[in-house]
Amino acid sequence: MAKILITGGAGYIGSHTALELLEEGYEVVIYDNLSNSSRESVKRVEELTGKSLKFYEGDVLDADALEAMFQAEGIDAVIHCAALKAVGESVQKPLEYYHNNITGTLTLMGVMDKVGVKNIVFSSSATVYGSPEIIPITEECPKGQCTNPYGWTKSMMEQIMTDLQKAHPEWNVILLRYFNPVGAHKSGRIGEDPKGIPNNLMPYISQVAVGKLERLGVFGDDYDTPDGTGVRDYIHVVDLARGHVKAINYIFTNPGLDIINLGTGVGYSVLDMVKAFAKACGKEIPYEIKPRREGDIAMCYADPAKAARVLGWKAERGLEEMCEDTWRWQSQNPNGYKE
């Protein structure tokens, strides 16, 4: 089987993807600087699968270390997840975000070009659609104005890969535009472990449920949605990880560039999520309505038809499972991997 490198493979998406790739029989190499992730997640992936993978602690900004790793491993394709990803922090530290994400990606791609590894699956995001012109969002929906540097880095990295593939058609590129990943592996052994106060809804709710945070802030209840709170397309991280496996299966026999949404096609509101999580954990989730946040849109969910057609993939896990699995991870690991 082919050998797959996952940059940022110790993180939330990367670790679940590593697990699914190992289950599918792929060999896996992880390259991660551990700046926002844990070595422990990698150990648990090995425990859960009963298989071993190769781990490198390194930075995508370090061309020499990357090149040495590629030379030693004989990688067939790369899943590029390594990036800074906190929206709020990106507004405060734009240079750091652009440097890490853009220069990091340019460094990685320069090395891949040099060593002749020209298959890449990229962790992109529905944030590149900006305020979408069409809902549900198809891949034909034009990219829009992002509302923060994090989003711009994703949009720019897509542009760079698109231009590279156009200039050098021997490159194969799949841009996976994630909607809102939530949940955790069924075992409760790996999951999302944000540093500090979580940026995203689900880890925030789960930290309220476990008693680490007092109450949830709901930003705006006067949007044009059924209950007035923002509607998003939450996707179970295991479904998302399996989408990566499908993309890897696909890339070796389908040359060119593909853009693919990974979402469920179903939108849930903030209050839907609060209710579903309360049911899963058996506790009330205290929340407080706050003013809208700049840059938030009312509604965003995917048209997932292309993923079904092209990759033969669709999301299989519903809201209840997303909440139960998140809760299992959170309640069994109240401090994440640090114990």
Add this chain to the structure above:
Amino acid sequence: MAKILITGGAGYIGSHTALELLEEGYEVVIYDNLSNSSRESVKRVEELTGKSLKFYEGDVLDADALEAMFQAEGIDAVIHCAALKAVGESVQKPLEYYHNNITGTLTLMGVMDKVGVKNIVFSSSATVYGSPEIIPITEECPKGQCTNPYGWTKSMMEQIMTDLQKAHPEWNVILLRYFNPVGAHKSGRIGEDPKGIPNNLMPYISQVAVGKLERLGVFGDDYDTPDGTGVRDYIHVVDLARGHVKAINYIFTNPGLDIINLGTGVGYSVLDMVKAFAKACGKEIPYEIKPRREGDIAMCYADPAKAARVLGWKAERGLEEMCEDTWRWQSQNPNGYKE
């Protein structure tokens, strides 16, 4: 007077800007890797002004060299011109363009931030408007889809500076969106010296006039314009250079971020340019109509009102002077600076 660093100051725009800054009494430091420019242009700027400037041969990707230069010089503001700029080459070598332009800018801005120099005037381009929604183009016209990696690098560099200034309001940023710079200094001693076959219309015409190229290719004569050929806003490089002086005068007393078009507000077609140049040089310019080029738009010219209002600047040199000055430079320096 303040000391101004010009990155890429040995190039076409940079050298004319250095000259005008010296004439205005500013101290000038040039930092240039000479990858697409000549040390000779700097010597001639010194001869023409009778003043000396400081020259560093260095790359904006080299943080250590940049920092040493900033520490040694005590720079007050930066005019950032250093970039790869050939549209066609950018399509062929996207990674090189993104790396040089984006990583180079991030490196420069990281060093500026570290040493506490937080005034920057940036060489941007009307290309960031993409296919503009409004003509004449005001600064309120939204940025659009660029048609090549060169254009994207300019658009992305603007975004990076905008986000940095928003996060750290002590930064002062002026984004100068150039229309189509042409012409040369009145002396005929400095001018545009493209390597290889020119990308832009005016140097192409002038190389046909001087006998280095056989005939001009005119890409499309069926656009919705008066004579069917593309219409652009050509601006004399000395006017453009003086726009930079005005921006530098302005930046020290007007904090924040400003976006300013530098154009004349007048559009000329390709055939207008051919006729005017033929008159200036006293020779026919043979040309041939070719198919439209992908990504070219029919018409593009500036609304220059904001530059007049904010900077007290407007273009003063007309088409005849643009052609005469180009021809003087080209005929006196048929091989550019290489003689």
